Amino acid sequence: MARSAHYSKKDLLIELIRTNFKIKNNGSILGFIWVFLQPFFHFVILYFVFKFFRGSNPDENLAPKIMYALITFNFFRDGVIGGSSALLKYSSIITKVYFKRINIIHANLLINIIDFLLNIILITTIFSVFGKINLNLISSFYYLYIIILAVGFVYSLSLVLSIILIIVRDLRNMLKLIFQSLFWLSGIFYDLDSVRYSFRVLIYLNPISYVIDSVKKIVISGEVANLNLILILSLIVALSIPIAQYFFKRNIDKVIEYL
């Protein structure tokens, strides 16, 4: 099989990320600050609504819990929806020259990781000033491990869904609907422990919920929670990445001409 040109993967990724960043902020007065403002305004609304509902029984850590949960959920949502549409987004390039198409998925993932990490750094700084964070060396490593797990989860889903989306375009709308539902089922503004046991099983079927629950507990109280579930998810992610890569490599050539 013929393959044209010898590409520098690093240079291609840098250019795709740079381009995305510049276009996203093109013509905007606040520019890159929107990376923080969007989740912040969403947080403000959720915080005041749920503080009001809680009435006389306030949770003093409600603000950091919602904020950490929200940016973790946004990473999953934007990563999966963006990753699944990535090949379509770059179809005008993919159908004109050859380069390893998996780089498009990598670039999209890196763009989301950058936004995610910038948000984590900012909110950790802010909540540390207010003494709401309880991260030590061990809990920081556990938090980092959960982030890596989330990245792996989003990566493997992006690889598979990006191929399927080329054929089944309905998938984009389906994913939006799924993530709209998951927003209410992922424990963003409530603790999973407070959910009735019979419903909890349903919530635990959604891995985003216990990733978010683990993030909230490790960051705010330093508690290593859901260790068994996180280990099971680690195993699933570790197995799914090579399977997803194989699926992508095997099928990308079959679907590329339908872009």
Add this chain to the structure above:
Amino acid sequence: MTQTAIKIKSLSKSFYTSQNTLRFLMDRFLPSRFQNKKDKVQVFEDINFEIKKGSFVGLIGPNGSGKTTLLRLIAGVYPPSNGKIQVNGKIVPFLELGVGFKPDLNAIDNIFLNGVILGMSRSFLKTKIEEILEFGGVKDFAHQQIKHFSSGMRIRLAFSIAVQSKADIYLLDEIMAVGDAKFKEKSLNKMKSLLSQNCTVVMTSHSENQIIENCEKVIYLNEGKIQFFGDVEKGIDLYRKDLEKNGV
């Protein structure tokens, strides 16, 4: 000893045309007995040819004969349905100028984006920025978004980036001369100097003169088959006769 640059063996290519997703899924992912043959358009069937290193080959044929598809197959953009494509050396496909250009980015950003897509490194492009802007005649507009460029300026910029790439094999799809008369002459000279370095060229052009002036051999493609491969004048003659026969 003359070496082979491109070798095509028993190449077939078909495209799926149905808009029905379920039929598409069955066609692509299930064994052939479940496939619906009516949903396919056969572009080529059992094509064979070999291009030697350092030769200039023209690709001619009526619109829709599959010239661009053949170049895309050689470039690896599309996979063949059947057969083998063997390429020895680095290919740079000029299938469309300005691939990846973003109107909201300025000329310099687009040079980096397009250049990297064409296989050039960022460090190489950094050393060529001035030359590219100068050659394209857009030096004074380097920091302007290219959505404010005229189509001529855009195509000049795109051509100036493309000709910086170094390859063993170039695939040119109707891009030998672009822009106004002055730039056309400049671009032809630049192209000739680039192509004079013992590289292999496969080019399509609707200008018979360009094919006659530049190519040593011609491939005449029609009705999914190679009708002729060899001497340029004989090939063009056959092509003209076929056109006349079909009343074109």
